[in-house]
Amino acid sequence: MTKAERALETRERILTAACEVIADIGFENVSMRKVAEHAGVSKALLHYHFDTREKLFAEAMTHSFAQTGADAEAADDGAPAAVVLARILRSMLPSDADLRQDWKLWQELWVRAQRDPAARHLAVDLYDQLHTWVGGAVEQGIASGEFTDCDVAALSTLVLALCDGLGIRLMLDDPRVDLATTRATIWRAIAPSLGVPPVFPEV
Structure with missing residues (x-):
């Protein structure tokens, strides 16, 4: 798997996790840390792909x-x-x-x-x-x-x-x-x- 493919796979995993967490507890209760934990990635890696909660929600x-x-x-x-x-x-x-x-x-x-x-x-x-x-x-x-x-x-x-x-x-x-x-x-x-x-x- 190339670096670009790994980055895309990570991004997809984060988005899937974000959908699940937001649907479960509501956007107002969501933190970047909770999404990172659910996706199995570091908070730093999450912020690399999405620098704000709002951008993560839209994506x-x-x-x-x-x-x-x-x-x-x-x-x-x-x-x-x-x-x-x-x-x-x-x-x-x-x-x-x-x-x-x-x-x-x-x-x-x-x-x-x-x-x-x-x-x-x-x-x-x-x-x-x-x-x-x-x-x-x-x-x-x-x-x-x-x-x-x-x-x-x-x-x-x-x-x-x-x-x-x-x-x-x-x-x-x-x-x-x-x-x-x-x-x-x-x-x-x-x-x-x-x-x-x-x-x-x-x-």
Whole structure:
């Protein structure tokens, strides 16, 4: 392994550890020492890669977001457009332990964004990327003839809003909302615009 590869591996380990610690105890309780210990690196090495908590938090959020997207795209096997979109929706909801961790990070970002301009800009940028991700899947479905032509931007905004609202209730373990109900509710809301059956696809 080259020096550059070792540095990249260390950076990835630190970011993974930061995501886990922030999700576990919240950003306000996180210290660089705690992240270094969790990553199995020295505090000096951590500071070499990230000189402030704020930079570490921003990189951890971006890392978490990128990993979620990579996992969803890895499952793209030429499936029908409805299945591709359903997979994206699945990855945007707290449907397993890893995605619940992602949601805890998002919740930390929402709180920080209310009083920190850098966090607010990061949140808006990540939402832009989500909007593009959903919209791209819809556009591909329209281009292939699987979806009805529709207002892609408006539909993408609706998807994100529904995922946020219902996802929060899933995180709260609200007894009135479960994962199956959430997926079904979102799909019923967008199916008429897409011209597809109102039943969430098997993914």
